[in-house]
Amino acid sequence: MQPSLGVLLFIPYRHMEQRILQTVEAAGYPITLAQARLFQRIDEQGSRLTRLAEAAQVTKQTAGYLVDQLEDAGYVQRSADPDDSRAKLVTITERGRAGIAVARQKEEAIEAEWAAHLGPRASRQLRAALVRLREITDPYA
Amino acid sequence: MQPSLGVLLFIPYRHMEQRILQTVEAAGYPITLAQARLFQRIDEQGSRLTRLAEAAQVTKQTAGYLVDQLEDAGYVQRSADPDDSRAKLVTITERGRAGIAVARQKEEAIEAEWAAHLGPRASRQLRAALVRLREITDPYA
């Protein structure tokens, strides 16, 4: 029986997610799945909460709740947005960047494993297909 | 900037998941994400709770909670397992099967959309790569 593409996408995704989370936690940067998903969407120069909520596809209340926790953990900070005094910019702290570095390293290691299993050609094709798929599946690309 | 493979896998996955859920709900078969993920793992001839919990990677308590709700909604039923009187078999009802049919139809429609966007060649390559990736990322394959 053919598993659906949905399931086929989900399996490696979760595999990677869990391994990265484990590694990051072991390195002293505990974070939950929901927190990490939001955290990933923060721009280099900082993101507004509402923008973040849209990107992560949660309500702004949920985003606010998660940012509270990321802030408590020392990964991000809120600061005033100079362009709009209603808004606040969520920016990544040094500690947050350190955590990201650990995550990225693991991620690259896993991608390398995958590339070794698939071969370089199929590996490039996979990424290319997913990038193209994003065009019609990510409203916030 | 290159988005990570993890994110690239997640985006279309969630896109599909949400569209199917919407469709199924509109057709009169409301179900939550967590319920659906468990529901998908039920075998044709019925599954034991503990087995189901392992497959969906949740605790058996969580699986029990979700089966309660699926039972309330009329999608599954519990019956005694003839081979083991400790165990109960969770089986899919007629109503459950009707819901699955709606979901599958939508899933095929979305896959067709994707194939149209990627082209038949890249589309086949994508599936093939994901199937191969499963070999090293799915402990329950």
Place this chain on the structure above:
DNA sequence: CAGGATAGTCAGAGACACTGACTATCCTGC
């Protein structure tokens, strides 16, 4: 500058996932 839109927060509720503890049944080795 009035009125609608937007950024964010507060409060309350439900869903979901966990750990720990428990009962009932099964199975294995003596």
Place this chain on the structure above:
DNA sequence: GCAGGATAGTCAGTGTCTCTGACTATCCTG
């Protein structure tokens, strides 16, 4: 055959995540 460990499932309690609804403050447009 039966004692002891393993297994199937449930109950209770807790923490996390997500939502809806209501609210304040600020921005923007006519």
